[in-house]
Amino acid sequence: MKFSVTAAPITQDKARLRVVGVFRKRKLTRAAETLDEVLDGALSGTLKAGESDGDAGSTLLIPAAAKGVPGTVLLGLGPRKEYDAKRARKACRTIAKLLTERPGDSAALAIAELVPSDQDLRWLVRTLVAALGDAAYRFDAYKGKEDVQPVRLQRVDLHVNEDQLEDARQACQQSEAIVAGSNHARDLGNTPPNDLYPEALAESALELAKQHRKLKVTVLDEKDLEELGANAILAVGRGSEHPPRLVALDYRGAGKGEAPIVLVGKGITFDTGGISLKPGDAMDEMKYDMCGAATVLGVIKAVAELKLPLNVVGVVTSAENMPDGRASRPGDIVKTLSGQTVEILNTDAEGRLVLCDALTWVERFKPKAVIDIATLTGACIVALGHQTSAVLGNDADLIDALKKAGTASHDRAWELPLWEEYQEQLKSNFADMANIGGRPAGTITAACFLARYAENYPWAHLDIAGVAWKSGKEKGATGRPVPLLMQYLLDQANAK
Numbered sequence: 001m002k003f004s005v006t007a008a009p010i011t012q013d014k015a016r017l018r019v020v021g022v023f024r025k026r027k028l029t030r031a032a033e034t035l036d037e038v039l040d041g042a043l044s045g046t047l048k049a050g051e052s053d054g055d056a057g058s059t060l061l062i063p064a065a066a067k068g069v070p071g072t073v074l075l076g077l078g079p080r081k082e083y084d085a086k087r088a089r090k091a092c093r094t095i096a097k098l099l100t101e102r103p104g105d106s107a108a109l110a111i112a113e114l115v116p117s118d119q120d121l122r123w124l125v126r127t128l129v130a131a132l133g134d135a136a137y138r139f140d141a142y143k144g145k146e147d148v149q150p151v152r153l154q155r156v157d158l159h160v161n162e163d164q165l166e167d168a169r170q171a172c173q174q175s176e177a178i179v180a181g182s183n184h185a186r187d188l189g190n191t192p193p194n195d196l197y198p199e200a201l202a203e204s205a206l207e208l209a210k211q212h213r214k215l216k217v218t219v220l221d222e223k224d225l226e227e228l229g230a231n232a233i234l235a236v237g238r239g240s241e242h243p244p245r246l247v248a249l250d251y252r253g254a255g256k257g258e259a260p261i262v263l264v265g266k267g268i269t270f271d272t273g274g275i276s277l278k279p280g281d282a283m284d285e286m287k288y289d290m291c292g293a294a295t296v297l298g299v300i301k302a303v304a305e306l307k308l309p310l311n312v313v314g315v316v317t318s319a320e321n322m323p324d325g326r327a328s329r330p331g332d333i334v335k336t337l338s339g340q341t342v343e344i345l346n347t348d349a350e351g352r353l354v355l356c357d358a359l360t361w362v363e364r365f366k367p368k369a370v371i372d373i374a375t376l377t378g379a380c381i382v383a384l385g386h387q388t389s390a391v392l393g394n395d396a397d398l399i400d401a402l403k404k405a406g407t408a409s410h411d412r413a414w415e416l417p418l419w420e421e422y423q424e425q426l427k428s429n430f431a432d433m434a435n436i437g438g439r440p441a442g443t444i445t446a447a448c449f450l451a452r453y454a455e456n457y458p459w460a461h462l463d464i465a466g467v468a469w470k471s472g473k474e475k476g477a478t479g480r481p482v483p484l485l486m487q488y489l490l491d492q493a494n495a496k
């Protein structure tokens, strides 16, 4: 889908559908009024006939009067006084659904007057482009042709006022990159686990590096990991035919001397639980246990496309967690890359094991901040459901910046405490720590484990177990939290 931003009047746009807003009690926006004049009162006439009142969430399609003339959609916005960000987001979703379900290949939207009272134009553009990107996403690479219903919409023109042009163009360009990054993450997440194993995930990082000159890629294979002493990552991958990988994508958009922001993604391409085998119900969804890694790759793609003036390193720590004669057992003790030892009491708490070695390894980048992203605990879903990521860490400013970015992008995160007292739950009789902390506060004790490997830099952890994918009829990866992290990075770039 291609977007363009223009200050030309919508009446001149020849797209298949022209979309204008109408407030409650049939109050046409100015754009709707000018279009109404050109159409000899067709819009106000249809409204008067009682077909719609401009209620929030309503749409009224007025077909083209003749071949080659565009049709019109009146997008209901509700009462003008109540038109806020919530309403605007809903209107964006409604119109995105309508436009992507119709046969037309192009659409023009008059958005100058759709900016809600509590937000600005950039927000509106971001929200609209994100909604269209989401509605147009399909994953049908594995389906037969007869089952595939392609989205026809190819071109979207956003009509704004002259003085909004610059802001709208920039926001649109940024949003398109974020949508592309999210979709990349979604594709990786949705790919079946027989095709997406650690080597394949590393391969997709190499592919990204080929497309962008400013990306440098490093892939550590199982031999490299052995030499390094990354025994925790190796322990998780031991039961699989597909050996683990540790990957770094180094993006340098700022000066050489500037410390990078490092993103570390959990890339368990399939989590059976290992010898501590999971119950069979919905186990297929454990192909999504690499969504943290997918997020990192999606973010790096978007950062490289936007040429952000930042240094960002994306790290993927990947293994397949399988039961096998060679697999790790409950009771095994491994010496992690940091030198600390871990008693693996449950092989299903494998995410923290692949992450801990990666968190030690990234010290070599002398990071300004490290953010890890992981589908880490079922307990996170119990605590925050499917709306909200959990954020924990050792640096209040970093956590606040992430929360703020989440709110702005509507990809929200909420903080859980990481108090010292919880560390007690990780005590082991035989090693420096156990890899599980019992039933209470599962998300917090998992973060406590990671904190022991992240002491040498500002660090935050995002538990995305509840938000990375949807189950049920709409099963599929969401691409979250690419929007949150991109907003954070854009904020960082703006603050320079």
Ligand code: BES
Residues within 6 Å of the ligand: 271, 273, 289, 346, 348, 349, 350, 351, 375, 376, 377, 378, 379, 436, 437, 442, 465, 466
């Ligand atoms: N990948 C899972 C967490 C998960 C489960 C995410 C379900 C989304 C949905 C993780 O590796 C795991 O199995 N965690 C265990 C930890 C426990 C053994 C301490 C869990 O949450 O049950």
Ligand code: MN
Residues within 6 Å of the ligand: 271, 273, 347, 348, 349, 350, 351
């Ligand atoms: Mn697990």
Ligand code: ZN
Residues within 6 Å of the ligand: 268, 271, 289, 348, 350, 351, 375, 376
């Ligand atoms: Zn897992």
